[in-house]
Amino acid sequence: MNETRRTLLRALSDGPVPGPELAERLDVSRAAVWKQVEALREEGFDIESGEAGYRVVGVPAYGAAAIEFGLDAPYTVEYHERIESTNSRARALAEAGETDVVVAADEQTGGRGRLAREWTAPSGGIWASVLLRPRRPPAEIPLYTLAAAVAVARAAREVGVDARIKWPNDVLVAGDDGEERKLCGVLTEMEGEADRVSWLIVGIGVNANVDADALPTGAMSLRAEAGDVDRRAFLQSVLGALHELTSEEADVRRILDAWRERAATLSRRVRVETPSGTVEGEAVDVRFPGSLVVRTDEGDERVVHAGDCEHLRPA
Incomplete structure (x- = not known):
C-alpha cells in the first residue's frame, strides 16, 4: 500500500471527510483523491460519498489495509496470503533498514517456535511478526516477550476466552477436562550489541479460526472456545496493547504487573529445564526483566532467566 493511500485511510478513520479537505491533507488533486478512493474500493473497502464527504462504511475482513485502518499503533502492515515465515520476512526487512512494520499472513508453511520447534500455522490463524527498533538496553528485551503474551491474553478475554500465560511466552486455555492447551506462542529475535539493540522482532502466533483437526496435540483455538472471531479486530487489539505497554513513554515495569494478573504459572509447581540444569519447585514471582522465581523444596529461591x-x- 502506497503512502498516499495509507494517509487517506488514516484521514477517513476519523469519519466523513470532504474531498477538497482530503486533497489538501494529501497535497494531491481532487482527481488523485478519487483515484485512491477507487483503489481502496477495489481492495474491498465500502466507501460512501455524500454531502459530508467520503466515509468508510465497510472494511475488508483481513489484509494490510484492513489491519491498518483504525489501528491504534504506529505500525505499517505487510500482508501475505501464504508465506514460509513472518519472522524470516521481518528479518529481511530489518536488514533493509525498515522499522515499525508488522508482517502478517493467513498461513505459514515453515513457522518455528522456541528451540527451533515446528510451529503449525494453517490458514485461519493470526500469524504476525512485529519489527521494532527499541531505544532500550538489551537487558530489558525479555519484557517484550511478556508484553506480547499479555496483549494476546487481553485480546482473548475480549472475545470471551479465559486465557492465561505460562512463563514466559505461551498463552494457554484450560479445557473442561482441566487440561491446559496452547492458544498462542511468542518468539522474539534480536540483533544488537552489548549496550544497544539494532532491531527486535516479536513473532506472535495465535490459533484463531482454525479447526481442531488442523492443530497439533496439546493446542487449542479461539474457534473451539468462542466460535470464529474477527481476526482483524483481534490483531488490532494485540498490536495496540503491545504498543501501549512498550512505547518509549511507557513504564515497562508495568508489564510485570500485567503479566502477574494473567499468569497461569505463579503459585504452581513447575519444572524448568535451563541451560545449567533442572529447577523444580513452586513458581512464586516474576522479576524484572522477566525472570521466574522458583522456591525449591529445600526452601531456596532460584531466579531463572531462561528455560x-x-x-x-x-502431588
Whole structure:
C-alpha cells in the first residue's frame, strides 16, 4: 500500500471527510483523491460519498489495509496470503533498514517456535511478526516477550476466552477436562550489541479460526472456545496493547504487573529445564526483566532467566 493511500485511510478513520479537505491533507488533486478512493474500493473497502464527504462504511475482513485502518499503533502492515515465515520476512526487512512494520499472513508453511520447534500455522490463524527498533538496553528485551503474551491474553478475554500465560511466552486455555492447551506462542529475535539493540522482532502466533483437526496435540483455538472471531479486530487489539505497554513513554515495569494478573504459572509447581540444569519447585514471582522465581523444596529461591517451563500436577 502506497503512502498516499495509507494517509487517506488514516484521514477517513476519523469519519466523513470532504474531498477538497482530503486533497489538501494529501497535497494531491481532487482527481488523485478519487483515484485512491477507487483503489481502496477495489481492495474491498465500502466507501460512501455524500454531502459530508467520503466515509468508510465497510472494511475488508483481513489484509494490510484492513489491519491498518483504525489501528491504534504506529505500525505499517505487510500482508501475505501464504508465506514460509513472518519472522524470516521481518528479518529481511530489518536488514533493509525498515522499522515499525508488522508482517502478517493467513498461513505459514515453515513457522518455528522456541528451540527451533515446528510451529503449525494453517490458514485461519493470526500469524504476525512485529519489527521494532527499541531505544532500550538489551537487558530489558525479555519484557517484550511478556508484553506480547499479555496483549494476546487481553485480546482473548475480549472475545470471551479465559486465557492465561505460562512463563514466559505461551498463552494457554484450560479445557473442561482441566487440561491446559496452547492458544498462542511468542518468539522474539534480536540483533544488537552489548549496550544497544539494532532491531527486535516479536513473532506472535495465535490459533484463531482454525479447526481442531488442523492443530497439533496439546493446542487449542479461539474457534473451539468462542466460535470464529474477527481476526482483524483481534490483531488490532494485540498490536495496540503491545504498543501501549512498550512505547518509549511507557513504564515497562508495568508489564510485570500485567503479566502477574494473567499468569497461569505463579503459585504452581513447575519444572524448568535451563541451560545449567533442572529447577523444580513452586513458581512464586516474576522479576524484572522477566525472570521466574522458583522456591525449591529445600526452601531456596532460584531466579531463572531462561528455560523451558512445565506445569506439574499437584502431588
